[in-house]
Amino acid sequence: MNTNTQGNFRQSMKWLHTWAGIAVAIILYFMFVTGSAGYFNDEITYWMQPETPTVNNGIDQQSMMVLAEKRLAKVAPNATQWWVNFPIGREYALSIWWPEKTKIDADNDGKMDDEWHDEVLDLRTGEPIAVRKTGGGNTLYYMHYALHYIPSVLGYWLTSLCAMFMLIGLITGIVIHKQIFKDFFTFRAGKKQHSWRDMHNVLSVLPLPFHIMITYSGLLFLMFTTMPGVLTASYGPGEENRDRFYDAIYIQDAVHKDTVGIAANNISLSSVFPDVEQRWGKGQVSYIGIENRGDINAHIELGEVGYDGLESGRSLTYNAVNGDLQHASHGSKSSSAAMTFYNIMTMLHEGSFSGPLLRWLYFISGLMGAGMIATGMILWASKRRERADKKGFASNGLILIERLNVGTIVGLLIGIATYFWANRLLPVNFAERENWEIHSLFISWAATLAYPYMVAHKRSINKIWVDQLTIAAVLYGLLPVLNFLTTNVHLGNTLLSGNWVLAGFDLTMLVFSVCFAFSAYRMLAKEKKVMATLNTSNVKNSKMARNNTITTDKQVILPIEKVEL
Amino acid sequence: MIVLSYLLIFIGCVALSLSMKRHFKQCYPQRRMPSLKNLFIFRIIGFTYLLLSTSIFIVEQGWGIGLVLWFGLLTIVAFLQSLLLTYKPQWIMPIGFIGLVGAVSYTNISL
Numbered sequence: 001m002n003t004n005t006q007g008n009f010r011q012s013m014k015w016l017h018t019w020a021g022i023a024v025a026i027i028l029y030f031m032f033v034t035g036s037a038g039y040f041n042d043e044i045t046y047w048m049q050p051e052t053p054t055v056n057n058g059i060d061q062q063s064m065m066v067l068a069e070k071r072l073a074k075v076a077p078n079a080t081q082w083w084v085n086f087p088i089g090r091e092y093a094l095s096i097w098w099p100e101k102t103k104i105d106a107d108n109d110g111k112m113d114d115e116w117h118d119e120v121l122d123l124r125t126g127e128p129i130a131v132r133k134t135g136g137g138n139t140l141y142y143m144h145y146a147l148h149y150i151p152s153v154l155g156y157w158l159t160s161l162c163a164m165f166m167l168i169g170l171i172t173g174i175v176i177h178k179q180i181f182k183d184f185f186t187f188r189a190g191k192k193q194h195s196w197r198d199m200h201n202v203l204s205v206l207p208l209p210f211h212i213m214i215t216y217s218g219l220l221f222l223m224f225t226t227m228p229g230v231l232t233a234s235y236g237p238g239e240e241n242r243d244r245f246y247d248a249i250y251i252q253d254a255v256h257k258d259t260v261g262i263a264a265n266n267i268s269l270s271s272v273f274p275d276v277e278q279r280w281g282k283g284q285v286s287y288i289g290i291e292n293r294g295d296i297n298a299h300i301e302l303g304e305v306g307y308d309g310l311e312s313g314r315s316l317t318y319n320a321v322n323g324d325l326q327h328a329s330h331g332s333k334s335s336s337a338a339m340t341f342y343n344i345m346t347m348l349h350e351g352s353f354s355g356p357l358l359r360w361l362y363f364i365s366g367l368m369g370a371g372m373i374a375t376g377m378i379l380w381a382s383k384r385r386e387r388a389d390k391k392g393f394a395s396n397g398l399i400l401i402e403r404l405n406v407g408t409i410v411g412l413l414i415g416i417a418t419y420f421w422a423n424r425l426l427p428v429n430f431a432e433r434e435n436w437e438i439h440s441l442f443i444s445w446a447a448t449l450a451y452p453y454m455v456a457h458k459r460s461i462n463k464i465w466v467d468q469l470t471i472a473a474v475l476y477g478l479l480p481v482l483n484f485l486t487t488n489v490h491l492g493n494t495l496l497s498g499n500w501v502l503a504g505f506d507l508t509m510l511v512f513s514v515c516f517a518f519s520a521y522r523m524l525a526k527e528k529k530v531m532a533t534l535n536t537s538n539v540k541n542s543k544m545a546r547n548n549t550i551t552t553d554k555q556v557i558l559p560i561e562k563v564e565l
Numbered sequence: 566m567i568v569l570s571y572l573l574i575f576i577g578c579v580a581l582s583l584s585m586k587r588h589f590k591q592c593y594p595q596r597r598m599p600s601l602k603n604l605f606i607f608r609i610i611g612f613t614y615l616l617l618s619t620s621i622f623i624v625e626q627g628w629g630i631g632l633v634l635w636f637g638l639l640t641i642v643a644f645l646q647s648l649l650l651t652y653k654p655q656w657i658m659p660i661g662f663i664g665l666v667g668a669v670s671y672t673n674i675s676l
Binding site for chain 2: 182184185186187188189202203206207209210344348353357358361362364365368
């Protein structure tokens with residue numbers, strides 16, 4: 001293939017762009033798709049736990065707190081910490097959680113360790129509600145930087161490496177793009193590989209600020225894993241020195257004291273609410289917790305809900321013995337300019353400050369990123385397919401990538417649809433259901449990757465695209481129907497009650513379904529056209545037709561196919 | 566205000582694409598190409614509208630979120646614009662005109 005690195009600068013950058021991209025395209029595509037879904041992690045989890053109560057009109061936080069505290073006193077009377085999350089902002093349930101000391105490791109000198117428990121509470125009665133176990137949106141989100149089925153540190157390394165390639169791809173892409181501004185709006189349809197290049201350009205250039213930000217900040221996120229040398233150089237090796245570093249960069253609030261072992265009675269958590277509501281207004285608490293419970297150094301911490309600015313919300317800390325306000329923090333604080341930069345970059349990556357509109361913009365930009373990778377992969381194949389068609393044969397590498405492209409681009413999306421299907425179809429009490437949700441994602445993805453090879457001798461690549469796009473359209477299109485059959489939170493109810501989060505999920509699935517169906521339809525039309533021209537050219541050129549069926553050891557001579565949509 | 570900024574970004578994109586020969590031809594296949602000077606005027610109008618929408622976001626939402634929102638919206642509007650230019654170029658001027666009327670009336674109402 002083209003290994004000309006000695007040509008002019010742009011030529012060598014082009015080479016780098018192509019091969020850096022194609023080398024890690026599958027993982028990058030996976031990261032973009034699951035990461036985009038991660039922008040709606042809480043909303044996806046909410047949909048995947050349909051038992052979550054949906055009514056919270058007119059119940060104020062203090063009375064919720066009283067119920068939560070009653071329940072905590074019952075299930076965790078001796079816990080050293082209590083935490084409560086309110087259904088506000090992007091939280092959709094009143095939930096409590098607490099640690100319990102358990103012996104988790106016999107080898108570790110029988111050391112006691114915290115095991116965390118959690119419950120979702122009914123807002124009216126305060127009784128626990130049995131919500132199904134699910135990986136939810138967080139598993140999708142987690143996979144986009146830690147991957148799955150491999151140790152997480154290896155996952156961090158792999159995703160960091162791919163992000164590095166992505167950064168190379170972006171920079172070389174800018175260098176080789178001759179007319180970024182002139183071609184800003186340019187998309188020419190129906191011109192084979194040129195159309196793919198146009199679409200690749202459009203999907204890369206328009207969200208370029210997003211792409212650069214997301215890649216660069218993604219690298220920053222994992223720098224403590226991938227560049228421990230920097231840390232070791234100034235703080236020395238070993239875990240102790242690393243802790244010293246973390247202490248130095250994350251300001252330890254003076255209010256977060258350790259236990260001293262003197263027992264003391266603590267005030268009730270709900271008793272601080274009048275003071276909090278005076279400061280923040282009613283119903284503004286996102287979480288509340290007590291640490292060092294039962295100790296004289298116990299304190300109560302509350303966080304404010306809010307998206308204002310590129311910093312985290314305000315928090316209040318109260319002394320849990322006498323109820324005095326100990327500390328009021330105004331957003332995130334950092335010790336240095338570098339740390340502020342790091343915080344801003346990571347928050348930009350997560351979009352943690354976004355309201356609904358901005359979250360959608362993030363999601364769409366992320367999907368455009370996935371589209372950029374996908375069109376890059378298709379462009380690679382379609383360029384070589386055109387050349388192969390002229391010569392009359394295609395190399396094994398090209399055929400491999402062509403088939404891999406279908407299984408990757410559509411297959412992963414089929415896998416994610418299967419993940420949602422598994423959530424509704426696996427028995428609610430099935431102990432391993434969290435794991436099997438994810439297994440079903442990867443099993444179906446593996447099947448879609450294998451499918452193009454299994455039917456290779458019967459179906460053309462275009463038909464394989466049609467097959468998988470149709471499967472995707474059916475799976476996404478029937479999700480709201482499945483939801484209707486298995487739960488109460490289907491569109492009929494959610495639209496009527498104005499629950500736009502749950503309704504939005506179902507509607508989004510329908511939109512995806514329509515997109516897949518449309519692509520399948522267009523692809524089918526294309527395939528028919530190709531078949532028609534192939535038939536006439538076969539009559540005219542019998543030599544060509546004969547060539548198409550000859551198979552040699554090294555090179556498979558395939559019928560003329562077009563990969564373009 | 567988001568609506569207004571969205572409209573301004575769209576008008577900006579329409580004006581910018583009209584300032585490019587290729588896209589002018591897509592919108593007006595029959596009409597004679599304007600002089601370079603006139604194309605340049607379109608470009609100035611386009612950038613003015615984009616700047617206007619940026620400043621609205623920054624005033625409304627602050628530098629950080631304002632710019633993030635603006636880039637996000639610009640991405641989507643420009644993407645829609647490139648699809649319109651390819652598939653329905655004849656819609657662009659009517660939509661742009663409606664956008665302009667909408668923006669003017671929105672400003673009048675809110676002032």
